[in-house]
Amino acid sequence: MNQFKKYPNFLIGFDRFFYRKEHKSTRRRILSIIVLILIALLVIYGILVATNVNRYAFLSLFTRGLRDQKQQQDFITNIGIFTLAGLSFGFAMQVKIFNIGISGQMLAGASFAFIITHYLAKTGFAPAVGGQLITIILSMFVAAFVSVLTGLFKIYLKINEVVSAILLNW
Incomplete structure (x- = not known):
């Protein structure tokens, strides 16, 4: 039974x-x-x-x-990163979009910020607070562009957003 x-x-x-x-x-x-x-x-x-x-x-x-100060700073940084990822996933779910490409979008923005700061450091130009803010804003646009690509693939090519997000991440 x-x-x-x-x-x-x-x-x-x-x-x-x-x-x-x-x-x-x-x-x-x-x-x-x-x-x-x-x-x-x-x-x-x-x-x-x-x-x-x-x-x-x-x-x-x-x-x-939580053992020493460096590990505490790394821990808080990681918590901030995962909190932003969770908030972005929650926002996408509220508008009925299953966004599995958050890690790729964050990686695209972070890579772009690294490239900008790397090449600016090579030229000897070290921007102050305003330059850092511009770098963050440009990185947000690059991450949004990756997200828009997923949306365009869904709308115009009729590709499932999960498949296109996974393929764009790799």
Whole structure:
């Protein structure tokens, strides 16, 4: 006999709590996200223990970035980068676009900024705050251009945005 048929109320409750969106309050959404993150962390910890990895390796994932000042600065920088990526993905999802090319767009902008600063440093020109701001704005335009390419491929060539974003990233 199917084990799930014995406990249909549990599965219905699980489905209602985690997946159904009708009449779902903000508090319940936040709680379901936190519970799912904790479940994922427990699964990861279980996999580490099952594969005989050092148990303290899991804890070091959360404390390693906070040991000295340089690591704290790197940690905060990475948090900022991933926060911007998450916000851009969230914005794209709100307008019903599945944007899987965020990493490529960020890489295009960062590469362009690196090229600009590299060649300006070779010429001996070191811009102050205004030059850095212009570099950031130009990098944003380059990243937006990569995003527009994905949109143009979808509109005019009828290519799925997931496929075109993945191909543009590589």
